[in-house]
Amino acid sequence: MNFVRITYLGKKLYRDRATGHIWSPDEEKLVSEAIAKPLLKFVEFKRTAELAKPEPTEEGAEQCAATTDKPAELTEQEIAALEQKVLDDKAQEVDDQREAMLTTVQGMNKTALTEYAKKYDHSFDPKAKVDDMRIAVNGLIHQFGVR
Known part of the structure; x- marks a missing residue:
């Protein structure tokens, strides 16, 4: 390279x-x-x-x-360090996006949580509590990433 x-x-x-x-x-x-x-x-x-x-x-x-x-x-060590830096930067960006979305989910109401869960092909029972829905959406974000 x-x-x-x-x-x-x-x-x-x-x-x-x-x-x-x-x-x-x-x-x-x-x-x-x-x-x-x-x-x-x-x-x-x-x-x-x-x-x-x-x-x-x-x-x-x-x-x-x-x-x-x-x-x-460039030496192989310098190339490896540059490649690792690019990977670290991308991982940090993904972590930042996840944290931002998790913060956003904490402010969502029942309707917004239901709409967001549809991005993951997940549906909620209409009688589900908002806190339980937030926990489920947080789990989806951790499992599948931000969508």
């Missing part, structure tokens, strides 16, 4: 929904080529190597043509 260092040049925070990365203005990150490819289609994202290249002068043009910029090779 090859990694590319890209820089976000935008003025506002950018959240990539596909990967969960959050970019601050002028932030530089090392990402896989699969993640970098769609981001580089945006004007706000540039390869860091492209930004760092000086303008060639007449004397330096020959020297620039003679040298090739090769991306720095």
Whole structure:
């Protein structure tokens, strides 16, 4: 897996929904080529190597043509650490979504709980107590995730 260092040049925070990365203005990150490819289609994202290249002068043009910029090779430990960080970030995002939904469920009434449970193909007895319904919906969220 090859990694590319890209820089976000935008003025506002950018959240990539596909990967969960959050970019601050002028932030530089090392990402896989699969993640970098769609981001580089945006004007706000540039390869860091492209930004760092000086303008060639007449004397330096020959020297620039003679040298090739090769991306720095990463060790297996660095690659594994980056992959683990991506996995940890996604797991944290899932946990945050779950906690937010569990908090929302605590404020739902009987009708809202019944409607939300339909997302899990679950139905309640009309005579069920609201507290029992909340416990059941919490269990569904823990078991199947947020829907």
